[in-house]
Amino acid sequence: MTIHRWQLVPVATPASLRIAVCMAASIAAGLALGGLVFLLMGIPPVTAMLKMATGSFGSWYGFKETVTKAVPLTLIGAGLALCFRARVWNIGAEGQLLFGAVAATCVGLHLGPTLAGWPGIVLMFAAGAVAGGAWAAVPALMRIRWGVNEAVSSLLLNYVAAEFVQYLIYGPLKGKTQFGFPYSDDLPNALWLPTFYGSRLSWFPLVLAAAAVVVLTLISSRTRFGYDVRVVGENPAAAAYAGIPFGRTILSLMVLSGILAGIAGSSEIAGLHHHLTYPWSISSGYGFTAILTAFLARLHPGWTWLSALLFGGLLVGGDIIQTSLGLPFATVNIFNGLVLVAILAGEYLISHRLVRRSAEGGPR
Amino acid sequence: MTELLTSVIGRSIAASTPLLFGTLGEILTERAGIMNLGVEGMMAVGAVTGFAVGFHTQSPWLGFAAAVAAGALLALVHAVLTVLLRANQVVSGLALTTLGLGLSGLIGRSLIGKPLPCRFAEAPLPLLSELPVLGKALFSQDILVYLSFAAVPALWLFLFRTRAGLAVRAAGENPHAAEAMSVDVVFVRMISVVIGGGFAGAAGGYLSLAYIPAWIEGMTAGRGWIVVALTMFSLWNPARALIGSLTFGCLFVGQYFLQPYGISPNLLMMLPYLATLAALVQGATASRTRSQCAPAALGQPYERGIR
Numbered sequence: 001m002t003i004h005r006w007q008l009v010p011v012a013t014p015a016s017l018r019i020a021v022c023m024a025a026s027i028a029a030g031l032a033l034g035g036l037v038f039l040l041m042g043i044p045p046v047t048a049m050l051k052m053a054t055g056s057f058g059s060w061y062g063f064k065e066t067v068t069k070a071v072p073l074t075l076i077g078a079g080l081a082l083c084f085r086a087r088v089w090n091i092g093a094e095g096q097l098l099f100g101a102v103a104a105t106c107v108g109l110h111l112g113p114t115l116a117g118w119p120g121i122v123l124m125f126a127a128g129a130v131a132g133g134a135w136a137a138v139p140a141l142m143r144i145r146w147g148v149n150e151a152v153s154s155l156l157l158n159y160v161a162a163e164f165v166q167y168l169i170y171g172p173l174k175g176k177t178q179f180g181f182p183y184s185d186d187l188p189n190a191l192w193l194p195t196f197y198g199s200r201l202s203w204f205p206l207v208l209a210a211a212a213v214v215v216l217t218l219i220s221s222r223t224r225f226g227y228d229v230r231v232v233g234e235n236p237a238a239a240a241y242a243g244i245p246f247g248r249t250i251l252s253l254m255v256l257s258g259i260l261a262g263i264a265g266s267s268e269i270a271g272l273h274h275h276l277t278y279p280w281s282i283s284s285g286y287g288f289t290a291i292l293t294a295f296l297a298r299l300h301p302g303w304t305w306l307s308a309l310l311f312g313g314l315l316v317g318g319d320i321i322q323t324s325l326g327l328p329f330a331t332v333n334i335f336n337g338l339v340l341v342a343i344l345a346g347e348y349l350i351s352h353r354l355v356r357r358s359a360e361g362g363p364r
Numbered sequence: 365m366t367e368l369l370t371s372v373i374g375r376s377i378a379a380s381t382p383l384l385f386g387t388l389g390e391i392l393t394e395r396a397g398i399m400n401l402g403v404e405g406m407m408a409v410g411a412v413t414g415f416a417v418g419f420h421t422q423s424p425w426l427g428f429a430a431a432v433a434a435g436a437l438l439a440l441v442h443a444v445l446t447v448l449l450r451a452n453q454v455v456s457g458l459a460l461t462t463l464g465l466g467l468s469g470l471i472g473r474s475l476i477g478k479p480l481p482c483r484f485a486e487a488p489l490p491l492l493s494e495l496p497v498l499g500k501a502l503f504s505q506d507i508l509v510y511l512s513f514a515a516v517p518a519l520w521l522f523l524f525r526t527r528a529g530l531a532v533r534a535a536g537e538n539p540h541a542a543e544a545m546s547v548d549v550v551f552v553r554m555i556s557v558v559i560g561g562g563f564a565g566a567a568g569g570y571l572s573l574a575y576i577p578a579w580i581e582g583m584t585a586g587r588g589w590i591v592v593a594l595t596m597f598s599l600w601n602p603a604r605a606l607i608g609s610l611t612f613g614c615l616f617v618g619q620y621f622l623q624p625y626g627i628s629p630n631l632l633m634m635l636p637y638l639a640t641l642a643a644l645v646q647g648a649t650a651s652r653t654r655s656q657c658a659p660a661a662l663g664q665p666y667e668r669g670i671r
Contacts, residue, residue, distance in 0.1 A: 041470055089454050142641075147648045151401065151454055152593050156644075159586050159637045167630035291458060328581060330469025337405075337463025341441060344451040344459065 026346030030339030052317025070312030072264035077293030079257030092154025094287025095161030100262025103131030116190030132262015205267035216301035373501035380613025386591035389563020396556035397536035401457025404588025405464020410568025435565015450665035536659030
């Protein structure tokens, strides 16, 4: 008598449909778990989640807010997706974003009326990109020179950057026209990004984010560098044999993602705030949420815009339940965390299949 | 002057205690081959749970036990994901941090600004606490500080002088060889991650039940990440963890003593993080013996029978 039993066997190359279904199920499971937490905490889950959904995707205004938040998430997430493919752990995008914001503000305030309009705006963004890239180079160089784990060092630099921004707004950059608030002076009007009518959404960063998605997708699928990135991530030993320079790959990836984070920081200043403000106002945790964005996109830069929309919606929904249900803003992290946990667990379902086979004599 | 010195040293030791608890837990976790970047989240959940239970039961011990349990419970999520499902350890740790910070914010929303009726009080040790300067600083602390000190030799003895400790280290160095030695690697790794999480919860409980004592959202303030860095600095040795945490305790306190000299408080707040970076470099470049290297299988998922 043969005994049959269920077994999980690995799937080498899962079909796209299987991936899509498992991802959708994971996201749903993560959100449902968040609802369960609400229920346990005595918050009506259905009301809360309906409020989140209608606030972020249910109205034209809400959707524009969602897109406004999805833009920096896409910019940063696309860069991080490439980093994480090579198992280069840039956890410091938050700090890189802040340094981009600082540089863009400084340039904007200095240019003032001399170089108004687009040349000035482009210069601001260029400064932000350089600053973000330079801040990201620090953990990369520490890794190459001394072997310091870049996940921890880049994360610690976030705290340094946040304190630096606060030092600036309370000290050297404190505005004379801000009625004592710890903000820098406002940028001249000519350097404000034009927004779509009736929203806070500017088209310039939207175009940049779209361009980043396209360019990074091409880089990762069509270029030698993209190939190197995959090999370094999947098999570092093979990469070394193939003569792929590990240090240069790390540095390029970190700087590239830092540049994109710096651009996101510049766009938050030029498009939304128009002055340097508290670090937690400049970025509502974009640097961290972009990590989730990259993973939800399964590290494909080409899909980051879609996962950025989901997390952008969650951020907007978090704002809404914060005001209407009096919940702390951190609440949205529960959803973010649970979605990520569910995706990680779902990855196992994607890569494993349940089969029934005979216990004796069957193929291993 | 001696009074000031006594109070600086005393406060530094208190400030180092959560770092020590956390680092000891992360050392245990990483010695078993699993990296847990979720310390910040486990600490936050420990802090809020400890405070909530202490607040409602009026018992600091029940609060502390709840903090430990909460940290361990959150670590169980990491254990299931990384050990059983072999998920990426970096990402799972980040998920834990995100989840923990979110949960702590939600659980603690009604506890903000409430006074704790039952903090851990100072428990001066007889005779020892009457020694000049160091006596009062070292031996006039609350009981959790003594507990954290006692945990240092305890963990060292466990890791390097017991069979179970050997199994933990084997699981982290070479899980396949360990399995051949009839060590149940999956079980050892799971239990190490969970107990390590208990330590992180203890660190949080210390913050909210003794150090501050109150619940403030975001009160962990990056200590979890400093713990991860201190673990690397400690070269996975409990004794070096003690040195590292004491140094950082001094830095945390020192920034307040430097403020009157006109240095921006924000620049001073950078000090612990910059010093952590320096410690990371020191830890990474220190010349070391075999037992001071990172566990060889750290970060690698283990699947029975498959190399």
